[in-house]
Amino acid sequence: xxxxxxxxxxxxxxxxxxxxxxxxxxxxxxxxxxxxxxxxxxxxxxxxxxxxxxxxxxxxxxxxxxxxxxxxxxxxxxxxxxxxxxxxxxxxxxxxxxxxxxxxxxxxxxxxxxxxxxxxxxxxxxxxxxxxxx
Numbered sequence: 001x002x003x004x005x006x007x008x009x010x011x012x013x014x015x016x017x018x019x020x021x022x023x024x025x026x027x028x029x030x031x032x033x034x035x036x037x038x039x040x041x042x043x044x045x046x047x048x049x050x051x052x053x054x055x056x057x058x059x060x061x062x063x064x065x066x067x068x069x070x071x072x073x074x075x076x077x078x079x080x081x082x083x084x085x086x087x088x089x090x091x092x093x094x095x096x097x098x099x100x101x102x103x104x105x106x107x108x109x110x111x112x113x114x115x116x117x118x119x120x121x122x123x124x125x126x127x128x129x130x131x132x133x134x
Contacts, residue, residue, distance in 0.1 A: 002033045002133075003072060005041075005096040007089070007106040008048045010127055015061060021127045024105075027134045031070040036099040038074050040091040042066075074099045080120070085110045096122050105130045 006014070006024075014025040028035055037045075042062060049058035065071055076094035081087065089110050096104040097120050104124050115124060125133070 001031075001070065002102040003036050003099050004033045004103045004105060004130070005036045005092050005099065005101045007092050007104075007108060008041075008044050010105050010107060011045055012048065012052055013127065021131060024127065024131055024134065028068075028070070031068075032134055034070045034072050035065065035068070036072045036074050036095055036101055037065065038076055038091060038095045038098075041095055044088075044091065072099060093122065103130055103133070 010021070010024075013019050014021045014028075016022065027033060042065070045065070046058050046062050049061055074095045076091075076098040078094060078097065079090065080093055080097060081090055089106075089108060092104060092106065095101070102123060104122050105127060106124060107126055112124075
């Protein structure tokens, strides 16, 4: 099963009932891929979900993620520090590297630097690209 890291802004879009990217969330719920997360990622998911929705919705989504069998909990040992412009984004890069993820899904322009870095080679894809692959 494909290992996937999804950045927070993409998560916000895929959980929305009216989003064109909702099929990504549905594919996750149907166990069509494994979502890779670290503690740092889960903390950010919860924080941003609470800001954008409600504490209850955020808690329910986090609990759903925590209880799905197709979630891989990753503890990155290396801090690559590849994204200098927004160091907070490195948690996703580190998780993707540690998980040997098939895809790192992001629309954030800060991640574009990964395309020019020879190592580690991470498969950065947009939501449109990932949607086509599932």
